[in-house]
Amino acid sequence: MPLATREAIAQQAQSPHHETYCKIKAKENFERRDLRGYLFKAFEAGGYAPQWVQAGSSESNEHLEAKQECRDKAAKQIFDADDIDLNQALEIERSYSASWAERCQAIKARLKAQLPGIERSALWTWEFVRLVRFEDRTLLNKLEASWLFKNQEDAEYLQRRKWKQQLRTFLPDISDRWLKLRLLKNLGIEQFLNPDSSWTADSPEVRDFIKRCKKKAVANVLGYPDKKAPMRYINRLLASIGVKLVAQQIREGSERVWSYRYQPEATTKLTSKGAQRVCSLPENWDVLAELTAVGPVKKVEDLKQAELLEQQDFEVVTDEAINKQIQQSSVTEPAGENTTEVSAVEEAWGWVKRWGQWVRCHAVGWCQERTRRLIQYQGPTGEWLDIGRH
Incomplete structure (x- = not known):
């Protein structure tokens, strides 16, 4: 640090x-x-x-029905809100005078930013908005934590980048999530994600894991294990990455004990309350996890590309451009007295460091000798300024 x-x-x-x-x-x-x-x-x-008010009374039932109606109404308003970009949403979130309609726009933009492409999937309904907004508010955080847990190298890279920057965050707002996820990885909690095994409170793997979690340095981060319910403690830790071990009573000798296992595939169980979904992962987890990964993967790629350019002190992008577009227009250059040569202009863009920060630049064409590109960079007010030939 x-x-x-x-x-x-x-x-x-x-x-x-x-x-x-x-x-x-x-x-x-x-x-x-x-x-x-x-x-x-x-x-x-x-x-x-x-x-x-006693639970089950007419007053409590009326309150519950009104609560559900309010949630439905709010979810529909968020879903039907006008589309805005993320920058506009951030401005609205910082405004104390923003109206409810504006806040609905900001909430919708934030959801689409956290799950890029969700609006083009069959999951994008007002019921989904209700789910992540009211019923399972931690779902998006669990999806992001699951990606960080499975991609430890990229997660550590993002964490190091964050600490290298100037600290502008209020100290209590600094999250210890990455520390917890790395600790869970080192403790070997992945052993409980094996669908071919099952565990009870007396399993050797469980006892060893709980023993390691009782160490003061570990318990200060993850919390102290429950002496009477070790599997509940393990399930609580797994819940941070969106996983829940499925419990089932089995017989061991003359006693009945609870057995836990990881069940990634959903099944249906008939209960007194009707059909119940049984699975270790939330519904549509794989689809949502794929959408969640788009943002952090792109962020890592962009940061590494910027670092590479900084180390090279800006090397102009040529054939292997980050983004390359073939313009429909063509450029005609004299190649002889009565002949012309027509060639397409490839516009390549990249980044260059100006005024202590990275700014966008692009190639606008070739020099007269066709040996170097003409480069422009974007100024503070948005205008394009010449860098020279590269």
Whole structure:
């Protein structure tokens, strides 16, 4: 970690903003033990008269129905919102005066950015918006964490790039997700993703894994294992990457115990509540995982390409262009007294460092001798300026 980043972290840790955050967080953690009781006390202190409502009563049922209707309405409004680009969505998210219609546009743009191409798939419905917005809010985070877990090299590359940049993030907002995922990898949690095996609380693999998780350095990151329910602890860790082991009661001797296994293929189980889907992965996981991978893969490729250009101090893109377009127009150059030569102009573009940052540049044609390309770069106000011949 760069020294400047360490100094920035130390400075933030001593700031009044960080101290206030810690006090609020401590109060939140304390009240979490009896959140309902503290909410009642807060309402009473504010002059309200809250009342308990029994589950299953007509009032609770009406509240549940109204809640579902509100969620349906909000999901449909988000789905039907006008399309905007991600930059416009970020501006709306930063605005405290944005209307609900504008926020629906921002939410829709954010979803499409997280799942590139989702709007062209059969999954893109208002029901899907309702799913990720209200029913399973952690689904998109699990998809991204699953990609980071399976692509450790690229994930570490992105993490290192982040820490090399100037620290502009509020200290409590820094996520420890990558640290947890790398630790899970080192602990060997992948052994529980074998569909040909099953485990109980007394399995040697489970005992060994729990023993390693009890170490202070590990427990401080992942949390301490539950002594009475080790498989519940393992399932909680797997849930961070979107996986849940399927439980089934089996007989061992004269006792019945719970057996857990990884089941990637979905099956249907008939219960008293009707047909139930049984699977270790959420529905449509493979399709969503493929869409989720588009963004980070492109980001890694772009960053590595920029680093390569920086190391080479900008080498003009020629035949092996990042993006190459053959223009329909042609250029005619004199090749003799009465002859002409017609050739297509290939427009190649790349990046060049100006004013301490990377700016776009492109080739606009050939010099008169046809030995070098004429290069232009985009200025601060969007105008194209000449670099010269390369």
